[in-house]
Amino acid sequence: MTVSDRIRVQNVRLLSDNYYVLTTTTFEWRRANGEWQTQQREAYDRGNAATLLPYNLAQRTVVLIRQFRYPTYVNGYDDLLIEAIAGVLDNESPENRIRAEVEEEAGYRLGEIRKVFEAFMSPGSVTEKLHFFVAEYDSSMRIGNGGGLVAEGEDIEVLELPIDQALAMITDGRIRDAKTIMLLQYAALNIFR
Numbered sequence: 001m002t003v004s005d006r007i008r009v010q011n012v013r014l015l016s017d018n019y020y021v022l023t024t025t026t027f028e029w030r031r032a033n034g035e036w037q038t039q040q041r042e043a044y045d046r047g048n049a050a051t052l053l054p055y056n057l058a059q060r061t062v063v064l065i066r067q068f069r070y071p072t073y074v075n076g077y078d079d080l081l082i083e084a085i086a087g088v089l090d091n092e093s094p095e096n097r098i099r100a101e102v103e104e105e106a107g108y109r110l111g112e113i114r115k116v117f118e119a120f121m122s123p124g125s126v127t128e129k130l131h132f133f134v135a136e137y138d139s140s141m142r143i144g145n146g147g148g149l150v151a152e153g154e155d156i157e158v159l160e161l162p163i164d165q166a167l168a169m170i171t172d173g174r175i176r177d178a179k180t181i182m183l184l185q186y187a188a189l190n191i192f193r
């Protein structure tokens with residue numbers, strides 16, 4: 001299945017390349033009934049990214065991080081956001097990027113990591129595809145404090161939580177980041193059974 005023969009791109013206009021890239025595109029779309037319809041859509045391109053949930057089966061714990069996110073603050077969330085470790089790929093492979101990100105943000109050097117799925121996180125406006133991973137961890141893999149890169153403004157706190165507590169925090173609203181909820185529910189269904 002391809003949609004290339006149903007779309008005719010007419011014009012791509014750059015709106016911002018201040019940090020990431022925002023464009024608006026005019027295109028014709030061939031509808032299911034065969035008629036061509038002109039549409040305009042904005043797309044925000046911040047590249048693709050990877051995320052990973054470290055888990056310890058014997059302890060029944062997971063590692064998450066907590067940090068300030070301006071877009072959630074400006075949308076009414078007056079707290080630090082609890083998230084799974086994640087980072088944008090920056091021309092690296094998802095596997096290499098997420099290993100480095102786990103060291104930078106949480107201070108763990110992992111062994112084997114497993115890809116579990118990929119997902120588009122906000123397909124109406126954001127191009128980003130996110131690669132999801134899980135990996136076993138234990139205290140011997142802790143090589144530093146994490147915290148992120150100060151020069152990039154990162155100010156990250158590392159949390160080690162029982163999986164049951166993390167799942168309860170989805171229900172009571174203390175965890176409300178999509179990638180984090182997806183990984184915790186994956187772990188509940190497939191790892192901590």
Ligand SMILES: Nc1nc2c(ncn2[C@@H]2O[C@H](COP(=O)(O)OP(=O)(O)O[C@H]3O[C@H](CO)[C@@H](O)[C@H](O)[C@@H]3O)[C@@H](O)[C@H]2O)c(=O)[nH]1
Pocket residue numbers: 019020048049050051083086087088089128130152153154177179
């Ligand atoms: N100056 C500037 N710097 C920026 C801007 N946006 C991002 N950055 C810099 O780019 C870094 C990106 O950090 P990463 O750890 O690579 O990415 P992330 O922000 O954690 O992204 C992950 O989480 C997002 C939120 O859930 C996800 O959207 C994304 O897919 C990814 O998983 C930030 O720390 C910050 O230094 C900006 O508009 N201006």
Ligand SMILES: [Mg+2]
Pocket residue numbers: 085086087088105
């Ligand atoms: Mg990050």
